[in-house]
Amino acid sequence: MNAAKTLRTLLAQDKCHVMPCCFDALSAKLIAQEGYDLTFMSGFAASASRIGAPDLGLMSYGEVVDQARNIANAIDIPLIGDGDTGYGNAMNVRRTVTGFAQAGCASVMIEDQLAPKRCGHTPGKAVVARQEAYDRIKAAVDARDALREDGGDILILARTDARHEHGLSEAIERAAVFAELGADILFVEAPKSTTEMQEICSNLPGPKMANIVEGGETPDLPNAALHDIGYSIAAYPLSLMAAAMQAMVTSLRAMRADQRPGLMDFGELRSRIGFDDYYAASQAYASSKRD
Structure with a gap:
Protein backbone atom coordinates (compact mmCIF):
# COMPACT_ATOMS: atom_id res chain seq x y z
CA MET A 1 0.00 0.00 0.00
CA ASN A 2 1.52 3.32 -1.02
CA ALA A 3 1.74 6.28 1.35
CA ALA A 4 -1.19 8.21 -0.15
CA LYS A 5 -3.46 5.15 -0.04
CA THR A 6 -2.46 4.50 3.57
CA LEU A 7 -3.32 8.08 4.46
CA ARG A 8 -6.73 7.80 2.79
CA THR A 9 -7.42 4.67 4.83
CA LEU A 10 -6.50 6.49 8.04
CA LEU A 11 -8.73 9.45 7.18
CA ALA A 12 -11.68 7.12 6.58
CA GLN A 13 -11.53 5.96 10.20
CA ASP A 14 -13.83 7.48 12.82
CA LYS A 15 -10.88 8.88 14.71
CA CYS A 16 -8.90 12.05 15.32
CA HIS A 17 -5.31 11.02 14.67
CA VAL A 18 -2.70 12.55 16.96
CA MET A 19 0.06 13.73 14.63
CA PRO A 20 3.35 14.82 16.22
CA CYS A 21 5.26 16.83 13.65
CA CYS A 22 8.85 16.11 12.70
CA PHE A 23 11.68 18.30 11.50
CA ASP A 24 14.24 15.80 10.24
CA ALA A 25 14.67 12.09 9.56
CA LEU A 26 15.60 11.21 13.15
CA SER A 27 12.62 12.96 14.75
CA ALA A 28 10.33 11.28 12.19
CA LYS A 29 11.89 7.91 12.95
CA LEU A 30 11.19 8.33 16.66
CA ILE A 31 7.56 9.22 15.90
CA ALA A 32 7.17 6.03 13.86
CA GLN A 33 8.93 3.93 16.52
CA GLU A 34 6.48 5.17 19.13
CA GLY A 35 3.55 3.88 17.10
CA TYR A 36 2.02 7.02 15.61
CA ASP A 37 0.11 6.53 12.37
CA LEU A 38 1.37 9.58 10.47
CA THR A 39 3.54 12.68 10.72
CA PHE A 40 3.91 16.13 9.21
CA MET A 41 7.12 17.95 8.33
CA SER A 42 6.62 21.24 10.18
CA GLY A 43 7.93 24.16 8.14
CA PHE A 44 8.62 26.09 11.34
CA ALA A 45 10.65 23.24 12.83
CA ALA A 46 12.37 22.22 9.59
CA SER A 47 13.54 25.78 8.96
CA ALA A 48 14.93 26.00 12.48
CA SER A 49 16.62 22.60 12.20
CA ARG A 50 18.02 22.84 8.68
CA ILE A 51 19.10 26.48 8.38
CA GLY A 52 18.80 27.77 11.96
CA ALA A 53 16.40 30.49 10.85
CA PRO A 54 12.73 31.37 11.45
CA ASP A 55 9.91 30.15 9.26
CA LEU A 56 9.57 33.33 7.22
CA GLY A 57 9.94 31.98 3.70
CA LEU A 58 13.73 31.69 3.90
CA MET A 59 14.00 28.01 2.94
CA SER A 60 13.93 27.39 -0.80
CA TYR A 61 11.75 24.87 -2.62
CA GLY A 62 14.80 22.67 -3.23
CA GLU A 63 15.79 22.66 0.44
CA VAL A 64 12.27 21.83 1.59
CA VAL A 65 11.83 18.96 -0.88
CA ASP A 66 15.25 17.58 0.02
CA GLN A 67 14.31 17.62 3.71
CA ALA A 68 11.01 15.88 2.92
CA ARG A 69 12.77 13.23 0.83
CA ASN A 70 15.20 12.40 3.65
CA ILE A 71 12.32 12.09 6.11
CA ALA A 72 10.14 9.95 3.83
CA ASN A 73 13.04 7.58 3.17
CA ALA A 74 13.52 7.03 6.92
CA ILE A 75 9.96 6.01 7.84
CA ASP A 76 7.15 3.70 6.74
CA ILE A 77 4.24 5.87 7.91
CA PRO A 78 2.60 8.59 5.77
CA LEU A 79 4.36 11.95 5.69
CA ILE A 80 2.57 15.23 4.98
CA GLY A 81 4.91 17.84 3.53
CA ASP A 82 4.66 21.60 3.97
CA GLY A 83 4.50 23.08 0.47
CA ASP A 84 3.97 26.64 1.77
CA THR A 85 2.52 28.90 -0.93
CA GLY A 86 3.71 26.63 -3.73
CA TYR A 87 6.79 28.81 -4.36
CA GLY A 88 5.33 30.99 -7.09
CA ASN A 89 2.40 31.03 -9.49
CA ALA A 90 0.02 28.20 -10.35
CA MET A 91 2.60 26.45 -12.50
CA ASN A 92 5.07 26.54 -9.61
CA VAL A 93 2.36 24.98 -7.44
CA ARG A 94 2.02 22.12 -9.91
CA ARG A 95 5.78 21.55 -9.80
CA THR A 96 5.74 21.68 -6.00
CA VAL A 97 3.01 19.02 -5.74
CA THR A 98 4.80 16.77 -8.21
CA GLY A 99 8.10 17.22 -6.40
CA PHE A 100 6.65 16.33 -3.02
CA ALA A 101 5.01 13.23 -4.49
CA GLN A 102 8.30 12.15 -6.04
CA ALA A 103 9.99 12.72 -2.67
CA GLY A 104 7.64 10.16 -1.10
CA CYS A 105 5.08 12.37 0.64
CA ALA A 106 1.55 11.07 1.13
CA SER A 107 0.17 14.62 1.09
CA VAL A 108 1.34 18.18 0.55
CA MET A 109 -0.04 21.33 2.13
CA ILE A 110 -0.66 24.39 -0.05
CA GLU A 111 -1.75 27.65 1.60
CA ASP A 112 -3.17 31.03 0.63
CA GLN A 113 -0.69 33.28 2.40
CA LEU A 114 1.08 36.10 0.63
CA ALA A 115 4.71 35.20 -0.05
CA PRO A 116 6.97 35.19 1.86
CA LYS A 117 4.75 33.20 4.19
CA ARG A 118 4.86 33.30 7.98
CA CYS A 119 4.15 30.85 10.76
CA GLY A 120 0.38 30.73 11.32
CA HIS A 121 0.67 31.83 14.96
CA THR A 122 3.04 34.78 14.48
CA PRO A 123 2.33 38.42 13.53
CA GLY A 124 2.29 39.90 10.05
CA LYS A 125 0.28 37.29 8.13
CA ALA A 126 -1.53 38.31 4.98
CA VAL A 127 -3.38 36.27 2.37
CA VAL A 128 -3.69 36.58 -1.38
CA ALA A 129 -6.98 37.49 -3.08
CA ARG A 130 -9.59 34.76 -3.37
CA GLN A 131 -9.03 34.00 -7.04
CA GLU A 132 -5.29 33.54 -6.61
CA ALA A 133 -5.94 31.28 -3.63
CA TYR A 134 -8.39 29.24 -5.70
CA ASP A 135 -5.93 29.03 -8.60
CA ARG A 136 -3.30 27.59 -6.27
CA ILE A 137 -5.58 24.82 -5.07
CA LYS A 138 -6.89 24.12 -8.58
CA ALA A 139 -3.31 23.81 -9.81
CA ALA A 140 -2.48 21.49 -6.90
CA VAL A 141 -5.50 19.29 -7.65
CA ASP A 142 -4.62 19.23 -11.36
CA ALA A 143 -1.09 18.11 -10.50
CA ARG A 144 -2.48 15.39 -8.22
CA ASP A 145 -4.80 14.14 -10.96
CA ALA A 146 -1.97 14.13 -13.51
CA LEU A 147 0.12 12.06 -11.10
CA ARG A 148 -2.69 9.53 -10.77
CA GLU A 149 -2.90 9.16 -14.53
CA ASP A 150 0.80 8.24 -14.49
CA GLY A 151 0.48 5.79 -11.59
CA GLY A 152 1.50 8.21 -8.82
CA ASP A 153 -0.59 9.67 -6.03
CA ILE A 154 -0.67 12.37 -3.38
CA LEU A 155 -3.35 14.11 -1.30
CA ILE A 156 -3.86 17.87 -1.27
CA LEU A 157 -4.10 19.54 2.13
CA ALA A 158 -5.56 23.00 1.47
CA ARG A 159 -4.88 25.65 4.11
CA THR A 160 -6.28 29.12 4.60
CA ASP A 161 -4.94 31.80 6.95
CA ALA A 162 -7.78 34.22 6.17
CA ARG A 163 -9.12 34.07 9.76
CA HIS A 164 -6.37 36.44 10.94
CA GLU A 165 -6.97 39.25 8.47
CA HIS A 166 -10.55 38.80 7.23
CA GLY A 167 -12.41 36.86 9.91
CA LEU A 168 -13.72 33.34 10.29
CA SER A 169 -16.52 33.58 7.72
CA GLU A 170 -14.05 34.41 4.95
CA ALA A 171 -11.80 31.55 6.03
CA ILE A 172 -14.69 29.06 5.97
CA GLU A 173 -15.86 30.31 2.59
CA ARG A 174 -12.39 29.90 1.10
CA ALA A 175 -12.02 26.41 2.54
CA ALA A 176 -15.44 25.43 1.16
CA VAL A 177 -14.32 26.42 -2.33
CA PHE A 178 -11.07 24.50 -1.81
CA ALA A 179 -13.20 21.41 -1.17
CA GLU A 180 -15.29 22.07 -4.28
CA LEU A 181 -12.08 22.30 -6.29
CA GLY A 182 -11.09 18.82 -5.07
CA ALA A 183 -8.86 19.31 -2.01
CA ASP A 184 -8.63 16.14 0.08
CA ILE A 185 -8.07 17.69 3.52
CA LEU A 186 -9.06 21.15 4.79
CA PHE A 187 -7.12 23.27 7.27
CA VAL A 188 -8.48 26.57 8.59
CA GLU A 189 -5.56 27.98 10.56
CA ALA A 190 -5.72 29.67 13.97
CA PRO A 191 -9.35 29.59 15.17
CA LYS A 192 -9.41 31.42 18.49
CA SER A 193 -12.03 29.47 20.44
CA THR A 194 -13.76 26.11 20.74
CA THR A 195 -16.84 27.74 19.24
CA GLU A 196 -14.88 28.76 16.15
CA MET A 197 -13.48 25.24 15.83
CA GLN A 198 -17.02 23.83 15.99
CA GLU A 199 -18.18 26.30 13.36
CA ILE A 200 -15.35 25.26 11.04
CA CYS A 201 -16.11 21.55 11.31
CA SER A 202 -19.89 21.90 11.06
CA ASN A 203 -19.67 24.02 7.90
CA LEU A 204 -16.99 22.18 5.94
CA PRO A 205 -17.03 18.73 4.32
CA GLY A 206 -14.49 15.95 4.48
CA PRO A 207 -11.45 15.54 6.72
CA LYS A 208 -10.30 18.59 8.69
CA MET A 209 -7.01 19.23 10.46
CA ALA A 210 -6.52 21.12 13.73
CA ASN A 211 -3.15 22.76 14.39
CA ILE A 212 -2.27 22.85 18.08
CA VAL A 213 0.62 25.15 18.97
CA GLU A 214 1.33 25.19 22.68
CA GLY A 215 0.99 28.85 23.64
CA GLY A 216 -0.63 29.68 20.29
CA GLU A 217 -4.06 31.06 19.44
CA THR A 218 -6.00 27.80 19.03
CA PRO A 219 -7.32 26.07 22.19
CA ASP A 220 -5.26 23.03 23.20
CA LEU A 221 -8.13 20.58 23.62
CA PRO A 222 -7.98 16.87 24.53
CA ASN A 223 -8.01 14.51 21.57
CA ALA A 224 -11.49 13.21 22.43
CA ALA A 225 -12.87 16.75 22.29
CA LEU A 226 -11.21 17.39 18.93
CA HIS A 227 -12.78 14.19 17.60
CA ASP A 228 -16.20 15.19 18.89
CA ILE A 229 -15.87 18.59 17.20
CA GLY A 230 -15.15 16.87 13.90
CA TYR A 231 -11.40 16.87 13.31
CA SER A 232 -9.65 13.92 11.66
CA ILE A 233 -6.09 15.06 12.41
CA ALA A 234 -4.60 16.95 15.35
CA ALA A 235 -1.19 18.32 14.37
CA TYR A 236 1.36 19.30 17.01
CA PRO A 237 3.96 21.20 14.98
CA LEU A 238 6.38 22.33 17.69
CA SER A 239 6.05 19.85 20.56
CA LEU A 240 9.05 17.72 19.63
CA MET A 241 11.26 20.65 18.64
CA ALA A 242 10.45 22.53 21.84
CA ALA A 243 11.17 19.40 23.90
CA ALA A 244 14.44 18.75 22.05
CA MET A 245 15.62 22.35 22.35
CA GLN A 246 14.79 22.43 26.06
Whole structure:
Protein backbone atom coordinates (compact mmCIF):
# COMPACT_ATOMS: atom_id res chain seq x y z
CA MET A 1 0.00 0.00 0.00
CA ASN A 2 1.52 3.32 -1.02
CA ALA A 3 1.74 6.28 1.35
CA ALA A 4 -1.19 8.21 -0.15
CA LYS A 5 -3.46 5.15 -0.04
CA THR A 6 -2.46 4.50 3.57
CA LEU A 7 -3.32 8.08 4.46
CA ARG A 8 -6.73 7.80 2.79
CA THR A 9 -7.42 4.67 4.83
CA LEU A 10 -6.50 6.49 8.04
CA LEU A 11 -8.73 9.45 7.18
CA ALA A 12 -11.68 7.12 6.58
CA GLN A 13 -11.53 5.96 10.20
CA ASP A 14 -13.83 7.48 12.82
CA LYS A 15 -10.88 8.88 14.71
CA CYS A 16 -8.90 12.05 15.32
CA HIS A 17 -5.31 11.02 14.67
CA VAL A 18 -2.70 12.55 16.96
CA MET A 19 0.06 13.73 14.63
CA PRO A 20 3.35 14.82 16.22
CA CYS A 21 5.26 16.83 13.65
CA CYS A 22 8.85 16.11 12.70
CA PHE A 23 11.68 18.30 11.50
CA ASP A 24 14.24 15.80 10.24
CA ALA A 25 14.67 12.09 9.56
CA LEU A 26 15.60 11.21 13.15
CA SER A 27 12.62 12.96 14.75
CA ALA A 28 10.33 11.28 12.19
CA LYS A 29 11.89 7.91 12.95
CA LEU A 30 11.19 8.33 16.66
CA ILE A 31 7.56 9.22 15.90
CA ALA A 32 7.17 6.03 13.86
CA GLN A 33 8.93 3.93 16.52
CA GLU A 34 6.48 5.17 19.13
CA GLY A 35 3.55 3.88 17.10
CA TYR A 36 2.02 7.02 15.61
CA ASP A 37 0.11 6.53 12.37
CA LEU A 38 1.37 9.58 10.47
CA THR A 39 3.54 12.68 10.72
CA PHE A 40 3.91 16.13 9.21
CA MET A 41 7.12 17.95 8.33
CA SER A 42 6.62 21.24 10.18
CA GLY A 43 7.93 24.16 8.14
CA PHE A 44 8.62 26.09 11.34
CA ALA A 45 10.65 23.24 12.83
CA ALA A 46 12.37 22.22 9.59
CA SER A 47 13.54 25.78 8.96
CA ALA A 48 14.93 26.00 12.48
CA SER A 49 16.62 22.60 12.20
CA ARG A 50 18.02 22.84 8.68
CA ILE A 51 19.10 26.48 8.38
CA GLY A 52 18.80 27.77 11.96
CA ALA A 53 16.40 30.49 10.85
CA PRO A 54 12.73 31.37 11.45
CA ASP A 55 9.91 30.15 9.26
CA LEU A 56 9.57 33.33 7.22
CA GLY A 57 9.94 31.98 3.70
CA LEU A 58 13.73 31.69 3.90
CA MET A 59 14.00 28.01 2.94
CA SER A 60 13.93 27.39 -0.80
CA TYR A 61 11.75 24.87 -2.62
CA GLY A 62 14.80 22.67 -3.23
CA GLU A 63 15.79 22.66 0.44
CA VAL A 64 12.27 21.83 1.59
CA VAL A 65 11.83 18.96 -0.88
CA ASP A 66 15.25 17.58 0.02
CA GLN A 67 14.31 17.62 3.71
CA ALA A 68 11.01 15.88 2.92
CA ARG A 69 12.77 13.23 0.83
CA ASN A 70 15.20 12.40 3.65
CA ILE A 71 12.32 12.09 6.11
CA ALA A 72 10.14 9.95 3.83
CA ASN A 73 13.04 7.58 3.17
CA ALA A 74 13.52 7.03 6.92
CA ILE A 75 9.96 6.01 7.84
CA ASP A 76 7.15 3.70 6.74
CA ILE A 77 4.24 5.87 7.91
CA PRO A 78 2.60 8.59 5.77
CA LEU A 79 4.36 11.95 5.69
CA ILE A 80 2.57 15.23 4.98
CA GLY A 81 4.91 17.84 3.53
CA ASP A 82 4.66 21.60 3.97
CA GLY A 83 4.50 23.08 0.47
CA ASP A 84 3.97 26.64 1.77
CA THR A 85 2.52 28.90 -0.93
CA GLY A 86 3.71 26.63 -3.73
CA TYR A 87 6.79 28.81 -4.36
CA GLY A 88 5.33 30.99 -7.09
CA ASN A 89 2.40 31.03 -9.49
CA ALA A 90 0.02 28.20 -10.35
CA MET A 91 2.60 26.45 -12.50
CA ASN A 92 5.07 26.54 -9.61
CA VAL A 93 2.36 24.98 -7.44
CA ARG A 94 2.02 22.12 -9.91
CA ARG A 95 5.78 21.55 -9.80
CA THR A 96 5.74 21.68 -6.00
CA VAL A 97 3.01 19.02 -5.74
CA THR A 98 4.80 16.77 -8.21
CA GLY A 99 8.10 17.22 -6.40
CA PHE A 100 6.65 16.33 -3.02
CA ALA A 101 5.01 13.23 -4.49
CA GLN A 102 8.30 12.15 -6.04
CA ALA A 103 9.99 12.72 -2.67
CA GLY A 104 7.64 10.16 -1.10
CA CYS A 105 5.08 12.37 0.64
CA ALA A 106 1.55 11.07 1.13
CA SER A 107 0.17 14.62 1.09
CA VAL A 108 1.34 18.18 0.55
CA MET A 109 -0.04 21.33 2.13
CA ILE A 110 -0.66 24.39 -0.05
CA GLU A 111 -1.75 27.65 1.60
CA ASP A 112 -3.17 31.03 0.63
CA GLN A 113 -0.69 33.28 2.40
CA LEU A 114 1.08 36.10 0.63
CA ALA A 115 4.71 35.20 -0.05
CA PRO A 116 6.97 35.19 1.86
CA LYS A 117 4.75 33.20 4.19
CA ARG A 118 4.86 33.30 7.98
CA CYS A 119 4.15 30.85 10.76
CA GLY A 120 0.38 30.73 11.32
CA HIS A 121 0.67 31.83 14.96
CA THR A 122 3.04 34.78 14.48
CA PRO A 123 2.33 38.42 13.53
CA GLY A 124 2.29 39.90 10.05
CA LYS A 125 0.28 37.29 8.13
CA ALA A 126 -1.53 38.31 4.98
CA VAL A 127 -3.38 36.27 2.37
CA VAL A 128 -3.69 36.58 -1.38
CA ALA A 129 -6.98 37.49 -3.08
CA ARG A 130 -9.59 34.76 -3.37
CA GLN A 131 -9.03 34.00 -7.04
CA GLU A 132 -5.29 33.54 -6.61
CA ALA A 133 -5.94 31.28 -3.63
CA TYR A 134 -8.39 29.24 -5.70
CA ASP A 135 -5.93 29.03 -8.60
CA ARG A 136 -3.30 27.59 -6.27
CA ILE A 137 -5.58 24.82 -5.07
CA LYS A 138 -6.89 24.12 -8.58
CA ALA A 139 -3.31 23.81 -9.81
CA ALA A 140 -2.48 21.49 -6.90
CA VAL A 141 -5.50 19.29 -7.65
CA ASP A 142 -4.62 19.23 -11.36
CA ALA A 143 -1.09 18.11 -10.50
CA ARG A 144 -2.48 15.39 -8.22
CA ASP A 145 -4.80 14.14 -10.96
CA ALA A 146 -1.97 14.13 -13.51
CA LEU A 147 0.12 12.06 -11.10
CA ARG A 148 -2.69 9.53 -10.77
CA GLU A 149 -2.90 9.16 -14.53
CA ASP A 150 0.80 8.24 -14.49
CA GLY A 151 0.48 5.79 -11.59
CA GLY A 152 1.50 8.21 -8.82
CA ASP A 153 -0.59 9.67 -6.03
CA ILE A 154 -0.67 12.37 -3.38
CA LEU A 155 -3.35 14.11 -1.30
CA ILE A 156 -3.86 17.87 -1.27
CA LEU A 157 -4.10 19.54 2.13
CA ALA A 158 -5.56 23.00 1.47
CA ARG A 159 -4.88 25.65 4.11
CA THR A 160 -6.28 29.12 4.60
CA ASP A 161 -4.94 31.80 6.95
CA ALA A 162 -7.78 34.22 6.17
CA ARG A 163 -9.12 34.07 9.76
CA HIS A 164 -6.37 36.44 10.94
CA GLU A 165 -6.97 39.25 8.47
CA HIS A 166 -10.55 38.80 7.23
CA GLY A 167 -12.41 36.86 9.91
CA LEU A 168 -13.72 33.34 10.29
CA SER A 169 -16.52 33.58 7.72
CA GLU A 170 -14.05 34.41 4.95
CA ALA A 171 -11.80 31.55 6.03
CA ILE A 172 -14.69 29.06 5.97
CA GLU A 173 -15.86 30.31 2.59
CA ARG A 174 -12.39 29.90 1.10
CA ALA A 175 -12.02 26.41 2.54
CA ALA A 176 -15.44 25.43 1.16
CA VAL A 177 -14.32 26.42 -2.33
CA PHE A 178 -11.07 24.50 -1.81
CA ALA A 179 -13.20 21.41 -1.17
CA GLU A 180 -15.29 22.07 -4.28
CA LEU A 181 -12.08 22.30 -6.29
CA GLY A 182 -11.09 18.82 -5.07
CA ALA A 183 -8.86 19.31 -2.01
CA ASP A 184 -8.63 16.14 0.08
CA ILE A 185 -8.07 17.69 3.52
CA LEU A 186 -9.06 21.15 4.79
CA PHE A 187 -7.12 23.27 7.27
CA VAL A 188 -8.48 26.57 8.59
CA GLU A 189 -5.56 27.98 10.56
CA ALA A 190 -5.72 29.67 13.97
CA PRO A 191 -9.35 29.59 15.17
CA LYS A 192 -9.41 31.42 18.49
CA SER A 193 -12.03 29.47 20.44
CA THR A 194 -13.76 26.11 20.74
CA THR A 195 -16.84 27.74 19.24
CA GLU A 196 -14.88 28.76 16.15
CA MET A 197 -13.48 25.24 15.83
CA GLN A 198 -17.02 23.83 15.99
CA GLU A 199 -18.18 26.30 13.36
CA ILE A 200 -15.35 25.26 11.04
CA CYS A 201 -16.11 21.55 11.31
CA SER A 202 -19.89 21.90 11.06
CA ASN A 203 -19.67 24.02 7.90
CA LEU A 204 -16.99 22.18 5.94
CA PRO A 205 -17.03 18.73 4.32
CA GLY A 206 -14.49 15.95 4.48
CA PRO A 207 -11.45 15.54 6.72
CA LYS A 208 -10.30 18.59 8.69
CA MET A 209 -7.01 19.23 10.46
CA ALA A 210 -6.52 21.12 13.73
CA ASN A 211 -3.15 22.76 14.39
CA ILE A 212 -2.27 22.85 18.08
CA VAL A 213 0.62 25.15 18.97
CA GLU A 214 1.33 25.19 22.68
CA GLY A 215 0.99 28.85 23.64
CA GLY A 216 -0.63 29.68 20.29
CA GLU A 217 -4.06 31.06 19.44
CA THR A 218 -6.00 27.80 19.03
CA PRO A 219 -7.32 26.07 22.19
CA ASP A 220 -5.26 23.03 23.20
CA LEU A 221 -8.13 20.58 23.62
CA PRO A 222 -7.98 16.87 24.53
CA ASN A 223 -8.01 14.51 21.57
CA ALA A 224 -11.49 13.21 22.43
CA ALA A 225 -12.87 16.75 22.29
CA LEU A 226 -11.21 17.39 18.93
CA HIS A 227 -12.78 14.19 17.60
CA ASP A 228 -16.20 15.19 18.89
CA ILE A 229 -15.87 18.59 17.20
CA GLY A 230 -15.15 16.87 13.90
CA TYR A 231 -11.40 16.87 13.31
CA SER A 232 -9.65 13.92 11.66
CA ILE A 233 -6.09 15.06 12.41
CA ALA A 234 -4.60 16.95 15.35
CA ALA A 235 -1.19 18.32 14.37
CA TYR A 236 1.36 19.30 17.01
CA PRO A 237 3.96 21.20 14.98
CA LEU A 238 6.38 22.33 17.69
CA SER A 239 6.05 19.85 20.56
CA LEU A 240 9.05 17.72 19.63
CA MET A 241 11.26 20.65 18.64
CA ALA A 242 10.45 22.53 21.84
CA ALA A 243 11.17 19.40 23.90
CA ALA A 244 14.44 18.75 22.05
CA MET A 245 15.62 22.35 22.35
CA GLN A 246 14.79 22.43 26.06
CA ALA A 247 16.69 19.18 26.64
CA MET A 248 19.73 20.42 24.71
CA VAL A 249 19.86 23.76 26.52
CA THR A 250 19.47 21.99 29.88
CA SER A 251 22.28 19.58 28.99
CA LEU A 252 24.60 22.35 27.80
CA ARG A 253 24.08 24.31 31.01
CA ALA A 254 24.71 21.20 33.10
CA MET A 255 27.94 20.47 31.22
CA ARG A 256 29.15 24.03 31.80
CA ALA A 257 28.74 23.37 35.53
CA ASP A 258 30.73 20.13 35.14
CA GLN A 259 27.59 18.06 35.66
CA ARG A 260 26.37 15.17 33.57
CA PRO A 261 22.84 15.54 32.23
CA GLY A 262 20.37 12.67 32.18
CA LEU A 263 20.80 10.96 28.83
CA MET A 264 19.21 8.17 26.83
CA ASP A 265 21.05 4.90 27.40
CA PHE A 266 23.76 4.45 24.77
CA GLY A 267 22.40 1.03 23.79
CA GLU A 268 18.89 2.39 23.22
CA LEU A 269 20.30 5.35 21.32
CA ARG A 270 22.19 3.04 18.94
CA SER A 271 19.16 0.82 18.50
CA ARG A 272 16.76 3.68 17.71
CA ILE A 273 19.15 5.16 15.16
CA GLY A 274 19.39 1.77 13.43
CA PHE A 275 22.75 0.27 14.31
CA ASP A 276 21.25 -3.05 15.46
CA ASP A 277 19.19 -3.42 12.28
CA TYR A 278 22.23 -2.58 10.17
CA TYR A 279 24.44 -5.18 11.85
CA ALA A 280 21.72 -7.85 11.63
CA ALA A 281 21.20 -7.23 7.90
CA SER A 282 24.93 -7.10 7.20
CA GLN A 283 25.37 -10.68 8.44
CA ALA A 284 23.96 -11.89 5.13
CA TYR A 285 27.00 -10.44 3.39
CA ALA A 286 29.73 -11.47 5.81
CA SER A 287 32.77 -12.75 3.94
CA SER A 288 33.47 -16.41 4.39
CA LYS A 289 36.74 -17.43 5.99
CA ARG A 290 39.56 -18.16 3.60
CA ASP A 291 41.59 -21.33 3.81
